[in-house]
Amino acid sequence: MKLRPLELTDLPLVKAFTDSTIGLGYFSESELKDCYQKSQSKGVMCSFVLVDDQNQIKGFRLAYPPGAWSKGKGSKLHPELWNVPLESAAYFQSLFIAPDVQGGGWGPKLSDAALECFRKLGAKAVVTHAWKESPNNSSIRYLTKYGFTSVATHPNYWIDVDYTCIRDGKPCRCTAEEMIKYL
Numbered sequence: 697m698k699l700r701p702l703e704l705t706d707l708p709l710v711k712a713f714t715d716s717t718i719g720l721g722y723f724s725e726s727e728l729k730d731c732y733q734k735s736q737s738k739g740v741m742c743s744f745v746l747v748d749d750q751n752q753i754k755g756f757r758l759a760y761p762p763g764a765w766s767k768g769k770g771s772k773l774h775p776e777l778w779n780v781p782l783e784s785a786a787y788f789q790s791l792f793i794a795p796d797v798q799g800g801g802w803g804p805k806l807s808d809a810a811l812e813c814f815r816k817l818g819a820k821a822v823v824t825h826a827w828k829e830s831p832n833n834s835s836i837r838y839l840t841k842y843g844f845t846s847v848a849t850h851p852n853y854w855i856d857v858d859y860t861c862i863r864d865g866k867p868c869r870c871t872a873e874e875m876i877k878y879l
Contacts (some may be wrong), residue, residue, distance in 0.1 A: 697748055697797065699805055701741040702756065704732060710745070713753040718792060731789060737761040742786070742813040744806050746793070751792075754797050758789035759810035761817045765789075768825045768872075772850040778876055780820040785876075788824035791838075795842070807842060820879055825850070827874035835871055844875040 702710075707728045707776060714722045723731070735743035735758060746755035754779040764788045767773050775782040788810070795801050824844065825833040836846075 697754065697800075697802070699744055699802070702735060702745050704744040706745050706753065706839060707732060708831075709751075709753045710742070710756055711754070712828050713794070714792065719850060731758050731760075734760045734816040734823075735748040735766045737764050737817055738847060740813050740817060742810050742817075743789075744808060744809045745799070753794075754768060755791075755793040755802050755806060757791045757803075757806035757810050759807075759813070760789060761789040761814060761823075762786050762819045772825075772872070772874070773823075775820070775823075775876060776784045777847040777874075778821060779878065784820040786817075786819040786822045788822055803838060804842065815879060821879060822877045824875050826875050827873035828873050836875075839875050839877075841862050842877065844877045846873050846875050850874060 707725065711723060711725055731743070735741055739840055740761065742759040742761045744757050744759075745753055750755050755765075761786055763783050768787065768789060775785070778785065788807070789804060791803055811822065822844075824839065825837050826844075828836060828849070852871070
């Protein structure tokens with residue numbers, strides 16, 4: 697297994713990975729290209745992939761440096777509740793790990809790589825939206841263990857995203873927990 701910065705040529709593989717493990721349509725090709733662009737600042741790529749020996753995607757962390765983003769996948773955000781201005785905050789968009797390599801510490805390694813980039817770029821905090829209904833509350837549990845604290849709850853966060861929820865096969869109406877980690 698190898699962890700490396702996201703490359704433009706990885707996007708079709710990331711799309712295939714998300715379609716098969718998260719659900720069809722979570723990311724469109726054009727959205728992933730936008731994510732790729734937002735992941736860079738001053739020549740630093742802040743998003744990372746985990747690949748196996750055959751260069752198959754086994755996980756990824758999409759991460760946006762300060763000044764490169766204005767919202768997450770949904771539209772709800774409360775920067776007035778943070779102790780730093782929006783332009784000083786980085787953003788964790790998504791972290792997904794293939795089921796066959798979960799539990800191997802890859803999530804924190806991918807996140808650590810992004811945090812190292814954020815620190816180089818002068819970020820004062822990292823914001824994210826956690827999936828409150830994740831199995832066994834794994835999203836919030838992971839982020840809390842990783843040093844994030846909750847600042848707001850957003851019911852129906854993904855309502856404007858054209859995505860079929862993996863929980864019930866219907867349009868996603870899950871809740872997001874807006875969380876922050878100060879650097």
